[in-house]
Amino acid sequence: MEESYYYGQGKVELAEINPDGSLGPWVWIGDVSELSGSLAQTPINHRESYSGVKAKVREFFTELGIDWTATLHQLDVDNVAKFTLGKVSSVTAGTVTGEEFPIVEDGDVVQLEQLNVSDLVVTDSATPTPATLDRGVHYEYDAYGDVEILALPTSPAPTQPLLGAYSYGAAKQAAFLAGDRKNYAMRYKGTNLAENGKRCLVEVYKVSAGLIQTLSLITSGNQLAGAPVTFSSLLDSSKPVNGSLGQYGRYVELG
Secondary structure (H helix, E strand, C coil): CCCCCCCCEEEEEEEEECCCEECCEEEEEEEEEEEEEEEEEEEEECCCCCCCCCCCCEEEEEEEEEEEEEEECCCCHHHHHHCCCCEEEECCCCCEEEEEEECCCCCCCCEEECCCCCEEEEEEECCCCEEEEEEEEEEEECCCEEEECCCCCCCCCCCCCCCEEEEECCCEEEEEECCCCCCEEEEEEEEEHHHHHEEEEEEEEEEEEECCCCCCCCCCCCCCCCCEEEECCCCCCCCCCCCCCCCCCCEEEEE
């Protein structure tokens, strides 16, 4: 047998399995620095009781399965949703006028209803002519929608509640633990650097995605954040029991 070695790099892709069993589009989940599978089985043994040495006479296996672990480095909304049972939604850009603040005093921070905020103008509620507060003197704000009251005017004092008018940009979000559990097909399109870039393909026909193990949001040192995730292989009963492709997946060497 010709010896060979393996040093793998490649892309991991997922395709959602629709209710009718068809596959949605394959989606690359970004940089994955580690991907490994662990095969498992449950042994059932029997030892005889007639020889005096209790020799093992039967062994067979049930509960076959494969569990996968991966480390993601692309923490976008879609990936976070896949591994947090997230419900994805979008916010269309728009404008707000007359958003009412609570009664505030110096040093308070008010959270606006929208994110991705720009062009905020704060006025008081005086009629018929409201007074306009000055950014950088009376208040400051950021794109997250936080408005800090620096120092309210004193002569005259503003008529509260203060009112905000602003623009906000488009946004995409994933609500944690608010979506439906989904199954995916998974494939790894690999390159074996130890054998002159020989190509390989691993297809796993049906997996259940586990919850993200650690969502690292503040990092230090010289390592980029990584998010460990898990998958559990499920039997794909749409594949024939004795077919050449099996019912869990396959490993293919190309060329």
